[in-house]
Amino acid sequence: MSDIITVNNLYKIFGENPKKAIEALEEGKTKDEILQELKQVVGVQKINFSVREGETFVLMGLSGSGKSTLQRLINRLHEPTSGEIIINGTDIVKLNQKELREFRRNTFCGMVFQNFAILPHRTVLGNVEFGLELQGVDKEVRQEKARKMIEQVGLKGNEDSYPSQLSGGMQQRVGLARGLAVDAPILLMDEAFSALDPLIRRQMQDELIELQSTMKKTILFVTHDLDEAFRIGDRIAIMKDGEIVQIGSAEEIISRPSNDYVKAFVEDMDRAAVLTAGTIMQPAKEIAFTGDGPRTILRKMKRNGLSGIFMIDSKRDLKGYILADELAENLKKHQKEDDVPFDKSLLREASKVDQDEALSDVINAYHDSEYGPIAVVDDKNRLRGVIVRGAIIAALSQDPEAIDEGKINTGSPESLGTDNTGEQDNKS
Numbered sequence: 001m002s003d004i005i006t007v008n009n010l011y012k013i014f015g016e017n018p019k020k021a022i023e024a025l026e027e028g029k030t031k032d033e034i035l036q037e038l039k040q041v042v043g044v045q046k047i048n049f050s051v052r053e054g055e056t057f058v059l060m061g062l063s064g065s066g067k068s069t070l071q072r073l074i075n076r077l078h079e080p081t082s083g084e085i086i087i088n089g090t091d092i093v094k095l096n097q098k099e100l101r102e103f104r105r106n107t108f109c110g111m112v113f114q115n116f117a118i119l120p121h122r123t124v125l126g127n128v129e130f131g132l133e134l135q136g137v138d139k140e141v142r143q144e145k146a147r148k149m150i151e152q153v154g155l156k157g158n159e160d161s162y163p164s165q166l167s168g169g170m171q172q173r174v175g176l177a178r179g180l181a182v183d184a185p186i187l188l189m190d191e192a193f194s195a196l197d198p199l200i201r202r203q204m205q206d207e208l209i210e211l212q213s214t215m216k217k218t219i220l221f222v223t224h225d226l227d228e229a230f231r232i233g234d235r236i237a238i239m240k241d242g243e244i245v246q247i248g249s250a251e252e253i254i255s256r257p258s259n260d261y262v263k264a265f266v267e268d269m270d271r272a273a274v275l276t277a278g279t280i281m282q283p284a285k286e287i288a289f290t291g292d293g294p295r296t297i298l299r300k301m302k303r304n305g306l307s308g309i310f311m312i313d314s315k316r317d318l319k320g321y322i323l324a325d326e327l328a329e330n331l332k333k334h335q336k337e338d339d340v341p342f343d344k345s346l347l348r349e350a351s352k353v354d355q356d357e358a359l360s361d362v363i364n365a366y367h368d369s370e371y372g373p374i375a376v377v378d379d380k381n382r383l384r385g386v387i388v389r390g391a392i393i394a395a396l397s398q399d400p401e402a403i404d405e406g407k408i409n410t411g412s413p414e415s416l417g418t419d420n421t422g423e424q425d426n427k428s
């Protein structure tokens with residue numbers, strides 16, 4: 001995916017003397033000190049990031065952290081104090097007003113706001129076609145597009161209703177349909193779902209994810225809600241005092257917060273719902289191959305102190321799990337033979353999860369597993385890694401270093417249930 005928006009060293013100072021404020025920032029003064037001493041408000045500072053085409057990129061932060069200011073700079077509703085904003089190869093800071101109008105029309109779908117900002121005297125259809133009308137699209141074409149979009153957001157049958165006849169959730173669908181109907185690559189959403197009650201809000205988030213999977217717009221979404229950011233964002237930029245303090249996927253931010261501020265922020269998150277099997281797995285260091293003889297496999301296990309081992313074929317296709325005790329028992333029966341083939345009845349079904357499955361699913365798989373480690377596979381059943389009990393505990397214990405090191409935490413959380421896997425856990 002190529003970058004559609006690139007922002008370089010962007011500043012926005014509100015006040016009469018922005019140059020002085022930027023100098024003070026460079027000297028290390030804080031936003032508060034600059035407000036006190038210079039009476040200048042730092043909107044955003046030292047902003048550098050890129051958004052990829054088709055990505056849902058979320059600006060997240062507390063009130064006053066600068067997220068709305070940053071979003072408004074991106075379509076130049078605010079004039080930057082300094083810096084570059086390159087969209088599709090054009091530095092929009094350099095455009096004159098006429099060029100800017102044209103550029104906006106072809107680039108932005110318009111904005112979806114918290115207060116819906118729909119026109120009260122227009123019907124649903126009239127509202128949804130409005131953006132296309134501004135673009136100068138013919139009535140017939142725009143109404144056909146608008147009707148399609150109304151259907152996609154689940155409002156079919158309400159084309160002729162007026163906003164006052166609709167619930168909050170329905171009004172926001174109108175706003176969303178209006179934004180999405182416009183044939184432009186970037187959709188800006190500012191706290192779009194914040195006024196909705198929690199259940200409807202979640203529904204709208206799900207629908208946005210669903211719509212986005214077919215529409216593939218680039219969405220720049222502002223929210224103060226971390227749950228929302230993590231649910232819908234491919235990547236999230238966390239802002240504080242006008243600065244971006246971390247950019248990453250939900251998993252990256254949760255498992256590796258860049259500083260104490262972010263760490264405190266994500267502490268209350270439901271980590272089990274956000275981390276995936278792929279994030280917490282470790283490489284499968286010792287594996288048995290289908291061509292290996294049983295003695296070789298047993299030697300491998302003994303050498304590494306393993307009580308079980310996964311077997312794969314030459315394409316890494318996962319074949320099953322072998323228990324050392326059972327293999328040793330089986331080999332005793334063939335002590336005097338030279339060339340013993342591997343007895344396929346020793347191959348047990350491996351406990352496995354897909355690499356994209358959430359930690360909560362991994363925990364369930366662990367519960368159901370009879371013999372310990374969980375294999376992590378891709379969509380072709382190829383072995384990608386293993387998850388041992390210690391990694392699950394480390395992931396739940398909010399200790400990023402423990403995840404890196406696969407460190408065992410001796411505290412056994414009830415959520416993992418009975419430890420029927422004994423010593424084999426950390427050994428595959």
Ligand SMILES: Nc1ncnc2c1ncn2[C@@H]1O[C@H](COP(=O)(O)OP(=O)(O)OP(=O)(O)O)[C@@H](O)[C@H]1O
Pocket residue numbers: 014041042043044061062063064065066067068069070224
């Ligand atoms: N037009 C303006 N004039 C002066 N200061 C402004 C203006 N707009 C924003 N600010 C200041 O810039 C800073 C960032 O504000 P901004 O609205 O971008 O934050 P936010 O993270 O979007 O917060 P919220 O969620 O409350 O909207 C704040 O200190 C705010 O007071």
